[in-house]
Amino acid sequence: MQKAALAIIFISVIINTASMVYGTMLVGTAIDKYIMVFDFDGLARFCFMLAAVYSVSALTSWLQTRFSVILSNKAIQQIRHDLFDKLGGLSIRYFDSKPHGELMSRLTNDVDNIWQALNQSIVQLISSGLSIIMTLIAMFIISPLLTLIALLIVPSGIVITKIVAKHSKKHFAAQQKILGELNATIEETISGQKVVKIFGRERIIIKNFAEKNENLRSVGIKAQFLSSIIWPAMNSLNNIGFALVAFIGGGLILSGNTTLTIGKISNMLIYSKQLSRPINEMANLFSSLQSAIAGAERVFEVMEEKPEPLDGKPITQIKGKVEFKNVTFGYNAEAQVLKNVTITAEPGSTIALVGPTGAGKTTIVNLLTRFYDVDEGSILIDGNDIRTLDRNTLRKNLGMVLQDTYLFSSSIRENIRYGRPDATDEEVEQAAIHANVHKFIAHFPNGYDTILSDGGEGISQGQRQLISIARAILASPSILILDEATSNIDTRTEKNIQQALLKLMEGRTSFVIAHRLSTIRDANEILVINDGQIIEKGNHDAIYNKKGFYYNLYNGHRVRD
Ligand SMILES: Nc1ncnc2c1ncn2[C@@H]1O[C@H](COP(=O)(O)OP(=O)(O)O)[C@@H](O)[C@H]1O
Ligand SMILES: [Mg+2]
Known part of the structure; x- marks a missing residue:
């Protein structure tokens, strides 16, 4: 069942990406073959064709979402199960040494973060990677020179993403940690509310809570602010690439280059725009992946905890000495x-x-x-x-x-x-x-x-x-x-x-x-x-x-x- 779902996802992702790239290719061809020569019948036929290709793309896009939702929920159910199972086997020493609310946070928030990542990010990551590759191949076929120009911007994008990811990772880890502490405070306050009330500690607790909450806010902003820089930065870079392709491509045609056509240039422009979408998406995914990784680290910390061994010899009836x-x-x-x-x-x-x-x-x-x-x-x-x-x-x-x-x-x-x-x-x-x-x-x-x-x-x-x-x-x-x-x-x-x-x-x-x-x-x-x-x-x-x-x-x- 799971293997079948995975196979469907992969096939859908491949077909989906290919149909997007192919659809664009058709547009360029249509410009050269029908529009430039005023062939209305051809254009009409072409429109049907394009509709068919994009229908395939829509269908496969739905399939991949649908099955990745099924798979990710299945996987997260398993993680939750294993984690809870693990808890049952841990020693009292372990529970004595951990704030309970903090432990609960690992089972709830951290698992949720992993779920979010599994749900959207991973399939999107594959699909983005694949569209980058396919788009690049198509671009190379049309014009290696213009492709190289469009690609000039990629290394700088990667560098920006890397720098930001490195800095935001520690903030995401801090965010999950503070969230755990916050939950520990909530849990303790609810369980110990009588003591809280009798000793009139409400004010102090609220103050402490406010401090932690404030901490969480500022770390959260830092984490998200850093990753929010990525998007506009990448976007500007991509626009520069777009302008360069248009300018140089147009220049080449004007100066008498015969291998390039208007249709091909327009293809290159659409492709370079399309190239920026998956790159942007991958950059954006970093923030959700970062918090998922921070969550996963905390979850695996619990998973890797040694359980109480249960291997002794069983006793049935004991006398009681x-x-x-x-x-x-x-x-x-x-x-x-x-x-x-x-x-x-x-x-x-x-x-x-x-x-x-x-x-x-x-x-x-x-x-x-x-x-x-x-x-x-x-x-x-x-x-x-x-x-x-x-x-x-x-x-x-x-x-x-x-x-x-x-x-x-x-x-x-x-x-x-x-x-x-x-x-x-x-x-x-x-x-x-x-x-x-x-x-x-x-x-x-x-x-x-x-x-x-x-x-x-x-x-x-x-x-x-x-x-x-x-x-x-x-x-x-x-x-x-x-x-x-x-x-x-x-x-x-x-x-x-x-x-x-x-x-x-x-x-x-x-x-x-x-x-x-x-x-x-x-x-x-x-x-x-x-x-x-x-x-x-x-x-x-x-x-x-x-x-x-x-x-x-x-x-x-x-x-x-
Ligand atoms: N989980 C624990 N971790 C560390 N020290 C503990 C823990 N539980 C009890 N102690 C310490 O062990 C000592 C004996 O505690 P305990 O056996 O509970 O005493 P009693 O039941 O006789 O009142 C105390 O000094 C206590 O502080
Ligand atoms: Mg006692």
Whole structure:
């Protein structure tokens, strides 16, 4: 299909260009053969002929546009698909290190620019190149001397185009970059609008935005201004060429040159005009190609990013023994966040992680899920180093309930079903019942089909939390991670959540990071983490009686976080 379309485009471009050149040739012939000798019949026949040639030209021009539109849209669909596909395989490390709006800009604006270029520029480039060649051949046949004169202007045109392209390229690249930053600002402002409003930052944000916007304007003008010089400059050059051909051609005839005729001179004039059109077009194409190239570079940067390898051995059913052996890790080379951490969790046990903010609790979770990999030491599940396991199946066996639940803009049912798309409606409801959220869902007029807008903006934090617990219950992982799952929740809802969590933890190896002690008192082992190290461990009574770090945290009533 694509090959056929390409073939049609190429054939159309060739026929189209040839018919344009031939049509002009006919005009010159008509001047000499019919007009100069007053042959009206011949002229009429010639008009039909010319109409036929130009019809062919119109038809092929339509064909080439039509099929290049089909092809370019197909190609851009593929690029979008590959890019989105790529995103799915990238590591959390990558997403953590890039502003999201900037990344989104690559998938939207940059792809659009490539699309524009594919859509018009490339076929036009071929067609322009071909018409230049064919026109030149026709001109050479008529008069090599006049052709050379017409061509005198071409090198200067090429030089101008080159200089301008070189300078405008960096402005186009800057333009795409600033556009990405602008989009990052927009995305952050929309997602963080509550924070923006509460802290009264609207003014400052608008000011910052205005600065970036202004930056974009000035870079945009520079980029486009430079390329806008090309057109008038080329046009003037071409007019000079036109005048030279007319002047010298006319002069040659007047001085008795017999190989030239009025028809031939008029052909040369039309050709030299026609020659300027594709040259101008190619010059103009530079601006759209430049921004497409800038976009393509940004798109390929993402494409070339190394994905998380997915080549480990798959695990089907895991019992849930988790061991950290002398794990050392830092997000970057400068700072170690975890130092020589050793943890052993028996299947079905509950391990609590407590400690001040920034101690490294969430980091432990990030390593277990392989969002990041350890620098030294190893993490084992059922005795297998997790680096030897397939990431997908590893994560399928892990369940997470976080402080910031993420719900998607779809129905409650689909949100609960997220981790197990094949679950039946009954199973979804059963999970919701276990999570103490069924009654609340049933109160909505649309029940489970209620659409959550914007990550669940319309319902309370506690209710969102319960839905995410139902989601974890349904997915039924062997290992469970609760990172601050009960933070920011009122005491009544907390009881509900507490119950739901206990239900969820039944029979699973659970890592609980909590800042309310009631959640962790019953844990099999409590690990007190400070500054990336485990400083105390044991059950509640044992480490409480040590009267150390944990004792102080406990008597501060809460494990502060
Ligand atoms: N993506 C990241 N990149 C760089 N440093 C990070 C990242 N996430 C956390 N850190 C740093 O690692 C340390 C431990 O963080 P974290 O494990 O989130 O602490 P906790 O969950 O105990 O509050 C902190 O100093 C934090 O600044
Ligand atoms: Mg944390």
